[in-house]
Amino acid sequence: MKSAPGQEKSGQKGMKKLDPILEIVDLTHTYSQGTPFEHVAVYNINLKVYKGEYLAIIGRTGSGKSTLIQHLNGLISPTQGKILLNGQDINESKETLRQTRFKVGLVFQYPEYQLFEETVYDDVAFGPKNMGLDKEEIDRRVRESLEIVGLGQEYYKASPFDLSGGQKRRAAIAGVMAMEPEVLILDEPTAGLDPEGCREIVENIRNYRERTGATIITVTHDMAEAASNADRLCVMGNGKIALLGTPEEVFARADEIEELGLDLPEVTKIMILLKRKGLDVPTEVYKIDDAVSALLKLKGGRNGA
Amino acid sequence: MGTIKAENISFTYPAEEGKKRSLVLDGVSFEIEKGSFTAILGHNGSGKSTLAKHFNCLLIPDTGKMEVFGIDTKDEDRVIDIRKRIGLVFQNPDNQIVANVVEEDVAFGPENLGYPSEEIRKRVDQALKTVGMEKFAIHAPHLLSGGQKQRIAIAGVLAMEPECIVFDEATAMLDPEGRRDTMKIIRYLKKEFGTTIVLITHHMDEAAQADRVIVLDSGKIVMDGAPREVFAQVEKIRSLGLDVPAGTSIIYELERAGVDIPIENLTVEECADAIYNALA
Numbered sequence: 001m002k003s004a005p006g007q008e009k010s011g012q013k014g015m016k017k018l019d020p021i022l023e024i025v026d027l028t029h030t031y032s033q034g035t036p037f038e039h040v041a042v043y044n045i046n047l048k049v050y051k052g053e054y055l056a057i058i059g060r061t062g063s064g065k066s067t068l069i070q071h072l073n074g075l076i077s078p079t080q081g082k083i084l085l086n087g088q089d090i091n092e093s094k095e096t097l098r099q100t101r102f103k104v105g106l107v108f109q110y111p112e113y114q115l116f117e118e119t120v121y122d123d124v125a126f127g128p129k130n131m132g133l134d135k136e137e138i139d140r141r142v143r144e145s146l147e148i149v150g151l152g153q154e155y156y157k158a159s160p161f162d163l164s165g166g167q168k169r170r171a172a173i174a175g176v177m178a179m180e181p182e183v184l185i186l187d188e189p190t191a192g193l194d195p196e197g198c199r200e201i202v203e204n205i206r207n208y209r210e211r212t213g214a215t216i217i218t219v220t221h222d223m224a225e226a227a228s229n230a231d232r233l234c235v236m237g238n239g240k241i242a243l244l245g246t247p248e249e250v251f252a253r254a255d256e257i258e259e260l261g262l263d264l265p266e267v268t269k270i271m272i273l274l275k276r277k278g279l280d281v282p283t284e285v286y287k288i289d290d291a292v293s294a295l296l297k298l299k300g301g302r303n304g305a
Numbered sequence: 306m307g308t309i310k311a312e313n314i315s316f317t318y319p320a321e322e323g324k325k326r327s328l329v330l331d332g333v334s335f336e337i338e339k340g341s342f343t344a345i346l347g348h349n350g351s352g353k354s355t356l357a358k359h360f361n362c363l364l365i366p367d368t369g370k371m372e373v374f375g376i377d378t379k380d381e382d383r384v385i386d387i388r389k390r391i392g393l394v395f396q397n398p399d400n401q402i403v404a405n406v407v408e409e410d411v412a413f414g415p416e417n418l419g420y421p422s423e424e425i426r427k428r429v430d431q432a433l434k435t436v437g438m439e440k441f442a443i444h445a446p447h448l449l450s451g452g453q454k455q456r457i458a459i460a461g462v463l464a465m466e467p468e469c470i471v472f473d474e475a476t477a478m479l480d481p482e483g484r485r486d487t488m489k490i491i492r493y494l495k496k497e498f499g500t501t502i503v504l505i506t507h508h509m510d511e512a513a514q515a516d517r518v519i520v521l522d523s524g525k526i527v528m529d530g531a532p533r534e535v536f537a538q539v540e541k542i543r544s545l546g547l548d549v550p551a552g553t554s555i556i557y558e559l560e561r562a563g564v565d566i567p568i569e570n571l572t573v574e575e576c577a578d579a580i581y582n583a584l585a
Contacts, residue, residue, distance in 0.1 A: 060480045061450040165349045192396065192477040194348040194507045196546035221480045224551065263481040266510070266551035266573055273577035279585060288551060292558040299564060299584055 020048040021183060021215050022072060022104075026081035029067050033079065041067040043239045045081070049183070054209065054216040056226035059236035060261040065219050068236070069185050072217070073104035085183075102131055105181030109188045111172035115160040120151065120171050123160050127179040145177040148211065149204045166197035170204060177208055184208060185217040190225065202229060224265035227251070227286040235260060248284040267291045307336035307372075308469050308501045309360055314369035315524075316355060329355045330366070331524035339468070342495050342502040344512035344532070347521035348546035353505045356521065357473045360503070361391045374468070389418060392462030396474040398454035407449075407457055408433065408442040414465040425464075432463035436490055452483025459490060469501035470494065476508065488514060509536070509550045513571040520545060533569040552576030559583070 027045040032038050042064040049055055059065045070076045071083050074090050074097045083090050090100040108114070117123035121142055128138045146155070149170035155163070160171050169189075176184065186205065190198040202225065209216050220226050226233055227247035235243040235250060237260040243250050250257070251268050258264065264272075265286040271294075272283045281298060285291050314333050320326040329352050337343050347353045358364040359371050362378045371378040373387045395401055404410035408429050415425045433439040436456040441449065446457055455475060462470055472491065476484040488511060494500040504515060512518050518535040520528035522545050528535050536542060536549045539557045543549075549557070550571055556579060560566050566583035570576045 060482050195548040261482045269573045270552050270577045277581045288554045291555050
């Protein structure tokens, strides 16, 4: 089998342990099987997600990324193959499935549409209450997760519907964080927000990861955002994993990314153009600061010569 | 004559009990020329969408005067004359599709205006062709992708043959390909039909394609000019909770580090050229 880059060298950037927390084994999912609408959404996927890593899944609409992540906390079950959480098949029994729902938290797209309680505090407390925790523990978790997303005590009694768009989104994410999942999965967490709102959400996710050491999986269209935050990128196309590796490894394969209908980060595009023009610059760069220092180094080199 | 003309308009949503009212639009004046392409930027809550709702009489200013095609939006008898000529495309395509078959959905607007069926047929075919969805005419909209659904929503607006279309964060839910397709349609409409375009967006690279950028903050216009003038003011843009295209950021940092390079560059190609000329 042809293995994608980065599959086995994932101990790089900031990963403390090499143990997989989630293993996706030979996963295939077919919708409406046996009907004229039969459609294979993901096909024979193998992927290990390591403890504490930040993995970004990227792909255009219809590439199978949402289908993939819905398997990870047992919302849908595989047509073929299995999902292992800490080595155990999550679909083995009702109890393993129930435990998985607490250990793997899934934040849907536009989660603010799912706020429903009368106060922000009650909304965030809903998940931990369902876990059967005692009152003090629930209180601790609600306070901590609201702190992580930057909503102070003054918001506890507010109606979630009176918050701004960005605040609503953060309150909804806090609701999942309060279950203290070992794996936090977020589907398009920054979609539709302004640049400031995006920065805040990204910061909140980083904060949760630092405090809890949790594994983070995000699904996004935004290459630049994925690259600046994730340890590894998993690029999907036509229900399969097309590219897997560190951002540098993935961006080194620019042509394949564009063939998959995805956009390279603007910074990378500029560096590729400069290289074509004959400047000796690295092309796998995706951060503004890195591009600037590479360009300044070039200038310095020239002046010195 | 301007297509849209706002004279010192202010607007406040009705206050809920026990809460204080705050101005959402605070003395906004501008004029949008026929056939132009204007982008409106501003962080969430800056008043962009509230402003857009004034364009087709969904909202009426509390004070000041709003004119669309020379008609005062306060004139209730003429609301329909404005709405026939200006179309709005919103963020979520799922909220804009009403029928179970693509072509029926696109026909909804002209049917309501009471056009004869041959005319409706002609308009629907033309609109689907413009957005490149003619092959999907008898498909079910809910089985299409987000980008395809948004193209159907745009076709529904086009079938009204509007003189002006307002895109209110119409690309926010789309993937890069869906966004590119939408921008391509916008450029085509402007070029082929001279449609006046107003684009409300959070994506700076989209705003950079407009003729003019208006930036709103706390209900006021704080910047107004050609994209390259507006985005050259990197610090001001950032202080408003917005950002500049990544290429402009690189150039800005290079300039601060002492490289002699003009900041008025927006597209990836322009930025690469400017950097090459400055460093090579």
